[in-house]
Amino acid sequence: MRKPLLEVKDLQIKFETKRGTIAVSDGVSFAIGENETLCLVGESGCGKSVVAVSIMGLLPAHARVAGEIRYREADLLQCSPGEWSRFRGREIAMIFEQPMSCLNPVISAGRQIAEAYAANNRCSKREALAEARRKLDEVGIPENCFVKFPHELSGGMQQRVMIAIALACRPNLLIADEPTAALDVTVQCQILELLHCLKDRYRMSMLLITHDLGVVAEMADTVGVMYAGTMMELSGVEDFFYRPGHPYSRALMNVVAGNALSPIRGSVPHLLEPVPGCPFHARCVDAVEQCRRARPQPRIVNGRMERCHHFTGDNSGRQLDQMVSSR
Numbered sequence: 362m363r364k365p366l367l368e369v370k371d372l373q374i375k376f377e378t379k380r381g382t383i384a385v386s387d388g389v390s391f392a393i394g395e396n397e398t399l400c401l402v403g404e405s406g407c408g409k410s411v412v413a414v415s416i417m418g419l420l421p422a423h424a425r426v427a428g429e430i431r432y433r434e435a436d437l438l439q440c441s442p443g444e445w446s447r448f449r450g451r452e453i454a455m456i457f458e459q460p461m462s463c464l465n466p467v468i469s470a471g472r473q474i475a476e477a478y479a480a481n482n483r484c485s486k487r488e489a490l491a492e493a494r495r496k497l498d499e500v501g502i503p504e505n506c507f508v509k510f511p512h513e514l515s516g517g518m519q520q521r522v523m524i525a526i527a528l529a530c531r532p533n534l535l536i537a538d539e540p541t542a543a544l545d546v547t548v549q550c551q552i553l554e555l556l557h558c559l560k561d562r563y564r565m566s567m568l569l570i571t572h573d574l575g576v577v578a579e580m581a582d583t584v585g586v587m588y589a590g591t592m593m594e595l596s597g598v599e600d601f602f603y604r605p606g607h608p609y610s611r612a613l614m615n616v617v618a619g620n621a622l623s624p625i626r627g628s629v630p631h632l633l634e635p636v637p638g639c640p641f642h643a644r645c646v647d648a649v650e651q652c653r654r655a656r657p658q659p660r661i662v663n664g665r666m667e668r669c670h671h672f673t674g675d676n677s678g679r680q681l682d683q684m685v686s687s688r
């Protein structure tokens with residue numbers, strides 16, 4: 362098997378806060394191959410963004426991190442801040458939900474892209490500006506927007522500028538944290554199509570965080586389902602949709618299928634007070650005594666990973682029936 366581009370192994374992230382220690386990532390593991398897209402899903406507060414930011418090496422100082430984040434041959438967690446910064450932009454880039462919080466309000470769109478390019482390439486100012494014009498064109502921004510300031514652009518155009526900045530140095534891995542959540546539906550589609558197309562053109566790998574399972578169906582090769590800082594399931598996209606495994610994955614799908622009568626009852630446990638047993642047991646329709654007592658360990662069967670005491674690897678019959686009957 363070819364080595365993956367990014368491999369996250371047993372990632373533990375804890376925040377020391379005044380109220381105690383919060384375990385935000387509790388042994389999260391996944392891998393992303395060349396030109397592959399992994400989508401991370403899960404309810405709010407489950408730790409998706411923190412895991413993404415940890416790959417960029419941008420966690421705040423009060424975070425304690427252990428495990429491995431391996432990018433090609435490098436174990437990023439063993440790198441000095443200076444070494445890690447050399448991966449940012451050039452190898453791994455990130456875009457966020459709110460482009461305005463990342464764009465500089467007093468620098469024109471074109472100049473911001475040129476600066477991102479010049480920061481990682483030896484080039485003259487003129488070359489950087491020419492490259493910025495090419496990038497603007499590539500992300501579908503009209504030429505006259507080159508001199509515009511971020512506040513003069515629509516949300517969709519601002520996100521295109523962010524994408525152009527992220528791609529300025531031709532990264533191999535693009536991390537996108539809910540890149541379309543703040544946009545209206547039509548613009549969401551355009552931005553996703555753009556990401557899809559640029560990913561293929563540059564043969565990039567992508568870690569995409571989204572709440573939208575429609576986006577997952579369009580974009581993912583692999584799906585990771587996070588719950589309360591734990592990776593509950595990691596499956597190929599077809600297994601995830603056609604043979605949904607973990608009860609939490611099925612519950613998420615039920616909600617998305619518009620079954621308003623069956624939202625997931627209860628709420629995500631607070632990460633300050635880790636629950637015994639399976640983190641999902643209090644909300645799980647299939648929970649038995651073992652789920653309340655023992656934490657399920659990750660098990661891998663037929664290429665999919667699940668943390669569930671019920672997991673046998675054969676999720677086909679019973680669970681598909683349940684999906685259908687609950688719609």
Ligand SMILES: Nc1ncnc2c1ncn2[C@@H]1O[C@H](COP(=O)(O)OP(=O)(O)OP(=O)(O)O)[C@@H](O)[C@H]1O
Nearest residue numbers: 376383385404405406407408409410411412421632
């Ligand atoms: N800098 C921080 N200091 C302390 N706790 C933090 C910090 N950043 C995030 N957290 C906590 O970590 C947990 C996970 O947050 P995270 O933002 O990763 O969730 P998420 O899955 O991305 O949620 P959403 O879908 O709403 O974006 C939350 O409980 C959050 O309060």
Ligand SMILES: [Mg+2]
Nearest residue numbers: 409410411538
């Ligand atoms: Mg988030």
